[in-house]
Amino acid sequence: MKMSIDQQQQDYTIIEGGITSAKGYHASGLYCGIKKKRLDLAWCYSDVPATAAGVYTTNQFQAAPLVVTKESISTSHTLQSILINSGVANACTGKQGLEDAYQMRQLLAKRFALPENYVAITSTGVIGSLLPMDKISNGIAQIQDWDSVNEPHLFEQAIMTTDLFPKRAAVQLEIDGHLITIGGAAKGSGMIHPNMATMLGFVTTDAAVNPIALEQGLRQVTNQTFNMITVDGDTSTNDMVLVLANGKAGNAVLTKEHPGWRKFLAGLSYVCQQLAKHIARDGEGATKLIEVDVSRAKTDQMAQIVGKSIIMSSLVKTAIFGTDPNWGRIVCAIGYSGQSINPNTVKVCLGPIVVFENGIPTDFDQAEAVKYLEQETIQIKVDLGLGQGRAVAWGCDLTYDYVKINAAYRT
């Protein structure tokens, strides 16, 4: 199950599209006044109830909307609509925050004439502030033609906080003669006023999928994609990824035993990986996307841990910002990852350039390595020489602007 890594497989076709590319989905975004000027309320609607699954932040301070959305999904593994506000995260807001989250769900359910548990909600923005419920209520009242509107670009805009660009991805694939589309949108990982990087991912598909398979598939794919990105190692109170599968493609319900399952998972993985990479590239102050590809670990999990150790190292991140081919910092991060590696079998490459092998640095061309690091996408390849485990992690460089954005916010 390494589809997330090997994108070469032609299981799917990449298309220009996003959260409304699959059949039967509608979405848009509007301005309700939470933010000063920008769109701040996004919604997505499926013509029919969709099988749904979610993964949520592991942060123990879990925001109120996550509690409510978890409840919705666990009731019947079915959703028909998602509502997202940006500007206020409704996190660390106690009892009132939870009541507001329930009310937010109720208001949308009423407007769209749906059972409450068919509605997922989420919030992103400032933590510790209560939602302006009157503005949200007025915003919901403004939503028109939810069963025909198709404005994914407004949806993408309305979920953004400090993101510099909207994030979308979509693929198509065929299973049993049925054309299946998977598309999605995400918001990133600019650390949000005043607190944190909320990462939100929304994926829609017209495939028919068994709910248990959908949840397990989403979990697996998230572990290899969204969970492998790092901007600064902080995990938000509001992180969430949702997937809806409404069955409009007409295929027989996919289970893990279905011959097309692997193909579906490859498509889902591609969409999630693209969204995750966009988030990493859009990290606060970032100028470069860093991809760390760890191979020949004892296990995939070991490769994941080593990859994350490298991508989280402030020293590696600053070196790449400064186009410094500083193999020592990479080797050091491998060494303190807590995994049992063998220093003498480790090989490290910066793109095509071997910089470390057999326990010692190679006599590589510094100027060539500096030139490689001037690119916008940097690949660090680590071969642990131990087994068959592999993982890829993504992150960004650490820059003056990161410090500026996060130190100077309130001043």
Next chain:
Amino acid sequence: MKMSIDQQQQDYTIIEGGITSAKGYHASGLYCGIKKKRLDLAWCYSDVPATAAGVYTTNQFQAAPLVVTKESISTSHTLQSILINSGVANACTGKQGLEDAYQMRQLLAKRFALPENYVAITSTGVIGSLLPMDKISNGIAQIQDWDSVNEPHLFEQAIMTTDLFPKRAAVQLEIDGHLITIGGAAKGSGMIHPNMATMLGFVTTDAAVNPIALEQGLRQVTNQTFNMITVDGDTSTNDMVLVLANGKAGNAVLTKEHPGWRKFLAGLSYVCQQLAKHIARDGEGATKLIEVDVSRAKTDQMAQIVGKSIIMSSLVKTAIFGTDPNWGRIVCAIGYSGQSINPNTVKVCLGPIVVFENGIPTDFDQAEAVKYLEQETIQIKVDLGLGQGRAVAWGCDLTYDYVKINAAYRT
């Protein structure tokens, strides 16, 4: 065993002193030409063989000198001299590096007429480069009067790399009518050209101590002091803390059962804590020392993990640099520490100001909090409301200069 936290106990008297304050120790530093201009070779000598213990980096890429020093100490738990060079770390240097480390030990043993296993060596500086053995050999030949010289300030200077100031501490205490002195020196945690923060700590005492007790005591104290500091989360290939106890004070040999053991440990802990705090304060680009005091955790270990999660958060570190009373980032770091906390019993204070309580922010005075954060030493107090566990962690703010120093090093 919380002496490291409660400094109020009057078990010891703080004195102005360092690595030669205890009876029978001599030390100095000199210039042998590894660095361009500054002192780069330091040595310490005890008049008599001393019981010795060490703790070493957990990084799997362990530098050659650590291998040799471990061997020295494990032979008979005895040392009589330490030799340190700065400028080149002799890490990731393969077979040749190991041979050089053995030769370095041999050269000093010869010069001081000691058995080789009575000598500890260590190196700090650039990784991946071989030691200039001719310079080290010439430097060792320059050492004069090692049984009478007392120049701890030159020792402190010669072990520095990017440190901005020398680091020393010393205490005295009485056990069974004998005056016991414990002193030490350390180098920090400016990330070193071109790679990493090597942390070295050297402690000498004239107490007589059982070797097993000394090792266990050092391990315990290191866990509460040196292991609780963080500059950027990176762990070097060369980190090491050594303690020598030469028995010149004339006390009966201390074991863990001795009534004076607790007192001795309190003194050792104070010295290590002071050295550790100096290292944290001198982190690259740092303008502030941050102390995170986590209390009422289920266990001490839980308090340690939560404390480290906070002190390692880039968002917390930049907020403090920017004098931003951003409680949300602290709460967030508690939440993702991986520990089972109860959000509703967490209380967070910035110095004397309660900013978060019962799961929600308090209505604290922002201006007052900003003013508090303008100080040079910042205390973050976290009360988890769960049990009796406690730990203190130290670190520094994340500044433009950190990025500058680490991104621009080679350019």
